[in-house]
Amino acid sequence: MTQDAMALPTTRSGLRWRELYWLVNLRLAIGLTIVLILAVGSLVLPLFNTVDPSVQASYWKNLPPSFKHLLGTNALGQDTFWYLVYSVRNSLVLGFVVAIGVTVISTIVGLSAGYIGGSFERVVMLVVDTFITIPLLPILIILGAVIRGSSTFLTVGLVIIIFGWAWGARTVRSMALTLREREFINMARFSGANTLQILVSEIFPYVSAFLLVGFINTVLFAINTEATLAVIGLSKVEVPTLGSIIFWALSYNAMFTGNYIWIVAPIVTTVVLFLGLFLTSTGFNAAFATKRGVA
Amino acid sequence: MGIVQYVAKRLGLFLAVLFIGLTITFFLPRLMPVNPIDGYISQLMSLSSGSLSSEAVAELRVNLEELYGLKGDLLSQYVSYLERVLLRFDFGPSFAYYPATVSDVVLNALPWTLALLLTTTVLGWALGNMVGLVAGYFHTKRLATLLEIVGILIYPIPYYILAVSVILLFAYVFPVFPLSATFPVGEMSLNKLGLILYNAFLPALALVLAGFGWNILSMKALAIATTEEPYVTYARLKGASNWTRMTRYVFRNAMLPQVTALALSIGTIFNGALLTEIIFSYPGVGLIMRTAATGGDYNVLYGVITISIIAVATAGLIIDLIYPLLDPRIRHK
Numbered sequence: 001m002t003q004d005a006m007a008l009p010t011t012r013s014g015l016r017w018r019e020l021y022w023l024v025n026l027r028l029a030i031g032l033t034i035v036l037i038l039a040v041g042s043l044v045l046p047l048f049n050t051v052d053p054s055v056q057a058s059y060w061k062n063l064p065p066s067f068k069h070l071l072g073t074n075a076l077g078q079d080t081f082w083y084l085v086y087s088v089r090n091s092l093v094l095g096f097v098v099a100i101g102v103t104v105i106s107t108i109v110g111l112s113a114g115y116i117g118g119s120f121e122r123v124v125m126l127v128v129d130t131f132i133t134i135p136l137l138p139i140l141i142i143l144g145a146v147i148r149g150s151s152t153f154l155t156v157g158l159v160i161i162i163f164g165w166a167w168g169a170r171t172v173r174s175m176a177l178t179l180r181e182r183e184f185i186n187m188a189r190f191s192g193a194n195t196l197q198i199l200v201s202e203i204f205p206y207v208s209a210f211l212l213v214g215f216i217n218t219v220l221f222a223i224n225t226e227a228t229l230a231v232i233g234l235s236k237v238e239v240p241t242l243g244s245i246i247f248w249a250l251s252y253n254a255m256f257t258g259n260y261i262w263i264v265a266p267i268v269t270t271v272v273l274f275l276g277l278f279l280t281s282t283g284f285n286a287a288f289a290t291k292r293g294v295a
Numbered sequence: 296m297g298i299v300q301y302v303a304k305r306l307g308l309f310l311a312v313l314f315i316g317l318t319i320t321f322f323l324p325r326l327m328p329v330n331p332i333d334g335y336i337s338q339l340m341s342l343s344s345g346s347l348s349s350e351a352v353a354e355l356r357v358n359l360e361e362l363y364g365l366k367g368d369l370l371s372q373y374v375s376y377l378e379r380v381l382l383r384f385d386f387g388p389s390f391a392y393y394p395a396t397v398s399d400v401v402l403n404a405l406p407w408t409l410a411l412l413l414t415t416t417v418l419g420w421a422l423g424n425m426v427g428l429v430a431g432y433f434h435t436k437r438l439a440t441l442l443e444i445v446g447i448l449i450y451p452i453p454y455y456i457l458a459v460s461v462i463l464l465f466a467y468v469f470p471v472f473p474l475s476a477t478f479p480v481g482e483m484s485l486n487k488l489g490l491i492l493y494n495a496f497l498p499a500l501a502l503v504l505a506g507f508g509w510n511i512l513s514m515k516a517l518a519i520a521t522t523e524e525p526y527v528t529y530a531r532l533k534g535a536s537n538w539t540r541m542t543r544y545v546f547r548n549a550m551l552p553q554v555t556a557l558a559l560s561i562g563t564i565f566n567g568a569l570l571t572e573i574i575f576s577y578p579g580v581g582l583i584m585r586t587a588a589t590g591g592d593y594n595v596l597y598g599v600i601t602i603s604i605i606a607v608a609t610a611g612l613i614i615d616l617i618y619p620l621l622d623p624r625i626r627h628k
Contacts, residue, residue: 129308130315132559135607137566138600141588143323224453228566231455232573232585246459255467263463270456278451 025290028283034276038269042089046082053082054240062259074262075252084265086240088273091223094157094241098222099215101161106168107211111199113169114176125173131166136225139163144234153236160225168214175210179203209288216281220274227270242270298619309612316604320597321376325369386598397598400583405602408579411495412568415502416557422503423510424546424553430511431518431549432541443515450508454567458501458574465497472497498575505567513556517549524548551622558614565607 051058057077065072071080113124143159179185188202223242229235230243233251237244245266254262336352336359379385386397423446430442465472473494521527527544535544572581580599587595 126308126311127315129559130312133312133562133608133611134316134319135562135565135569135603137569138584138603139320139323141569141584142320142596142600144588220451227453228455228570231459232570234588243455246455250459255463263459267456267460267463271452274451274453275448278447282447 025283025286027279028287031276031279031281031283034272035280038088038273038276039092042085042092045085046089049082049085051079051082053078053086054238062257065261071261071265072259074248074259075254075257076248080262080265083240083245084269087242087245087266088269090153090240091227091242091273092219094153094226095219095223097154098157098160098164099218101157102165102168102218102222103211103215105161105165106214107172107204107207109165110169110172111176111203111207114173115180115195115199115203117180121173125170128166128169128173131163132170134163136163137228140225140229141232141234144229153239156226156229156235157222160222164218164221164225168218171210171214172207175207176203179206209284213281213285213288216277216284220277220281224274242266242273301619302616305612305615309608312608312611313605316608317377317380317601318373320600320604321373325372380601386594386601389592389595397594400595401580401598401602404578404580404583405606407577408568408572408581409606411499411502411572411577411579412565415499415568416506416564418499419503419506420510420553420557423507424514424550426507427511427514428518428541428546428549431515432522432545434515434519434522439515442511446508446511446515448508449504450512452505452508454501454505454570455574457504458498458571461497461501461504462574465500495577498571498577501571501575502567506564510553514549514553517552518545521545521549547621551618554614554618554621558611558618561610561614562607565603569603 055078059069059073059077059079061073061075061077063069063073069079069081071084074080074083109124109128113121113128140159140163185198185202188198193202226235226241227243227246230237230241231247231250233247235241235243237247246263249259249263249266254260336355340352384398386401389395389397389400426442427446430439430446433439522545527540530540530544568579569581569584571577572579573585576582580603583595584599586592587599
């Protein structure tokens with residue numbers, strides 16, 4: 001690596017920092033800052049809150065913003081600010097849980113398909129392409145209608161995992177395909193490593209950079225899918241999420257009653273959060289590309 | 296890969312998508328711990344406030360099971376479901392629109408969805424790729440970065456936020472368009488066509504915006520890579536103009552992955568269309584799905600979903616069959 005050759009530091013701490021220089025880029029910096037502020041804020045702030053914001057009629061309805069209610073209250077007598085904080089937290093937690101599940105499944109499927117190959121690969125890719133092509137929303141709607149009432153917030157996440165792993169599997173597999181031909185893989189095989197050992201200790205480290213990017217993209221996808229279902233009232237709308245807050249604001253006609261903050265605040269928050277996650281993922285992508293010397 | 300093999304492979308995928316899609320829609324709700332008939336009966340019983348005898352309830356259950364095709368074991372249900380759906384296109388009657396059949400209800404709404412979806416997909420794809428092409432071809436210029444920033448800002452915004460924001464902006468803050476769309480029924484006239492276009496403008500705008508961002512970003516990346524190919528340099532040395540190089544050399548090659556991506560993302564685009572219809576009360580398949588889901592009209596729900604899967608799979612097939620026309624390498628091998 002040219003970076004290593006250039007970095008000839010004098011102190012140990014200097015060495016550590018220069019090794020991380022390739023990570024620095026504007027997109028990553030902005031994205032990570034946004035995501036960290038929202039994540040830490042939504043995880044820490046609830047510790048200072050005493051009233052559960054999902055309980056209705058805790059306060060007077062439609063109060064304007066004040067020091068007691070930073071964003072006012074909504075038509076259900078809930079504090080808009082705290083509802084929004086809990087929404088961001090719940091959406092992020094759901095996103096991370098789903099992304100973990102999706103990453104595990106798509107890595108296993110993609111790596112095994114790309115590395116084992118043959119008719120196994122053809123069958124697996126047929127299933128993957130099918131899952132990519134099938135429109136997800138109708139299936140989620142029918143599930144939502146059938147299990148309505150008895151579903152929990154986690155069921156929604158589980159369904160998103162079941163239908164969300166295919167894109168990742170496709171990416172991982174195409175990477176495994178190019179890796180299969182590389183010299184160091186042959187080297188490992190001639191040294192007597194078996195398929196599992198090669199997958200775990202040779203291919204996985206190489207793929208992990210892409211997995212991180214895929215992970216963040218899956219967080220985006222999961223939050224988006226749950227929010228989409230919630231906006232049309234088919235998720236667990238009693239749980240505050242970035243979708244359910246808009247669902248309640250729309251069903252109580254927040255725009256007409258003059259409670260603009262109720263609908264504009266979640267829209268702004270969602271756009272900022274999604275922009276942050278997207279910049280983080282493309283930032284990491286660019287950073288890894290620089291490190292590999294591609295760009 | 297020759298053209299015959301290519302078409303055969305795509306047809307195989309088409310059939311697999313249909314089969315797996317129909318199988319999932321059949322089994323998933325049946326594997327759920329809740330029985331829709333129990334829900335429906337308890338709903339009826341609470342409506343009749345206890346005036347139904349237990350024999351009547353049992354009879355009702357048998358009737359409903361027959362209607363929903365829930366009689367017999369899972370395998371025979373599955374076989375009869377596939378046979379009914381694929382061979383006779385029969386989903387039974389709709390409960391909400393009785394005596395209209397499900398096929399009628401869905402087929403009435405389908406043209407609305409198709410018109411909206413086709414127009415916006417083509418527009419969003421064409422506009423996004425044009426902007427992306429210009430941004431990628433002139434990627435050393437300052438303006439290109441500005442175009443890319445537009446893409447970065449629009450792309451991550453979810454569909455539902457775009458839709459709600461478009462309503463907020465153009466129907467509330469600047470009341471140019473109607474808050475909720477109203478569509479005239481009956482005979483078609485020029486006047487009515489204008490009214491339909493006027494009412495469909497906002498949902499279409501939201502959909503075009505949604506397709507726009509991704510196409511800019513991915514086309515820009517492809518165009519930058521293609522611009523550096525030797526054959527583009529050769530064209531420049533040969534004296535081909537900027538315009539010719541951009542359209543005939545860079546675009547023709549950078550377009551191919553974009554067509555493949557369009558075929559793969561057609562399901563996602565369809566999701567967006569459904570959602571847009573629901574949010575804007577546009578009288579298409581999505582709105583029917585929403586009404587059926589809240590009203591417990593399971594026949595309609597099944598019909599809409601099955602027809603959606605067929606429609607999406609067919610659209611993907613058509614795009615992939617157009618592909619050899621665009622990529623001569625597949626034709627000539």
